[in-house]
Amino acid sequence: MSGKLLVVGTPIGNLKDMPERAIQALKDCDFIAAEDTRVTLKLLNHFNIKKPMVSYFEHNKMQKGELICNRILKGENCVLVSDAGMPAISDPGEELVKQCIDMNIKISVVPGPNAAVSALAISGLPTGRFTFEGFLSVNKKRRIEHLNDIVNEKRTLIFYEAPHKLAATLKDLHEYLGNREIAIVRELTKIYEEIIRTTLFEASCKYSNEKIKGEIVLIVAGKSEEIDEPAYTLEQAKELAKSMQREGEALSVVAKKIAKLTGLKKREIYKELLNE
Numbered sequence: 132m133s134g135k136l137l138v139v140g141t142p143i144g145n146l147k148d149m150p151e152r153a154i155q156a157l158k159d160c161d162f163i164a165a166e167d168t169r170v171t172l173k174l175l176n177h178f179n180i181k182k183p184m185v186s187y188f189e190h191n192k193m194q195k196g197e198l199i200c201n202r203i204l205k206g207e208n209c210v211l212v213s214d215a216g217m218p219a220i221s222d223p224g225e226e227l228v229k230q231c232i233d234m235n236i237k238i239s240v241v242p243g244p245n246a247a248v249s250a251l252a253i254s255g256l257p258t259g260r261f262t263f264e265g266f267l268s269v270n271k272k273r274r275i276e277h278l279n280d281i282v283n284e285k286r287t288l289i290f291y292e293a294p295h296k297l298a299a300t301l302k303d304l305h306e307y308l309g310n311r312e313i314a315i316v317r318e319l320t321k322i323y324e325e326i327i328r329t330t331l332f333e334a335s336c337k338y339s340n341e342k343i344k345g346e347i348v349l350i351v352a353g354k355s356e357e358i359d360e361p362a363y364t365l366e367q368a369k370e371l372a373k374s375m376q377r378e379g380e381a382l383s384v385v386a387k388k389i390a391k392l393t394g395l396k397k398r399e400i401y402k403e404l405l406n407e
């Protein structure tokens with residue numbers, strides 16, 4: 132008789148958030164498919180669990196997926212865990228779930244912590260309707276397509292981001308979505324948990340200069356029904372221009388972009404920048 136795949140959520144930073152059923156699932160299964168076996172070994176050691184593991188990550192997911200499915204079909208029960216949080220949400224587990232469905236393997240879930248929903252819950256932005264956007268691609272074409280897709284999205288938007296890519300992402304979000312409210316949520320459930328509630332304008336200026344550490348979720352307000360976007364002063368426009376220039380953009384390009392974003396005159400901005 133075939134076994135099953137159990138998709139198990141694990142803590143996103145605080146081991147005390149490990150669900151009781153998740154501990155039991157790890158104890159009861161035949162083997163674990165883990166995104167990073169070193170991370171999962173720490174978790175197993177903490178709960179005194181010894182279990183064989185198969186590493187299952189982005190670059191081996193196709194061949195390892197087949198191997199895992201075959202073992203399940205022969206009767207073994209497999210637990211799927213990711214580095215942190217719910218497997219299959221912005222991680223390779225999504226592929227294993229699909230492969231199991233294709234092979235008629237039974238799938239069940241032990242829900243656990245999730246960074247996206249936890250960040251949304253404390254953001255203060257509307258939670259009634261929201262959309263999960265995952266990571267913006269580093270591929271320029273796909274990134275622009277993604278940003279263009281969401282320009283008119285009214286629902287609250289959730290993004291994942293790595294700290295070293297934060298400045299570029301805030302700059303692009305501001306450039307494409309205009310000035311909106313944003314909550315930058317970092318290090319959830321950890322010692323340095325922090326939430327910064329600000330605007331895309333303020334954030335893109337601040338973090339073009341300042342480094343930020345840790346794991347990050349961005350919660351961005353959806354497009355407002357109101358026609359009036361927050362107005363920019365010339366001072367704010369200059370600040371924004373300086374942050375773009377720091378990233379090496381030419382003066383004329385900066386002036387054009389700022390004019391489009393703020394509604395101020397390109398010539399006026401250009402003149403101001405020349406006088407700096």
Ligand code: SAM
Nearest residue numbers: 143144216217220245246291292318319346347
């Ligand atoms: N499957 C996971 C889940 O349930 O959220 C997410 C996997 S995704 C590869 C990892 C991203 O989740 C990180 O880059 C970060 O954006 C977000 N993340 C994970 N843990 C976090 C935490 N403690 N605080 C803030 N963001 C976190």
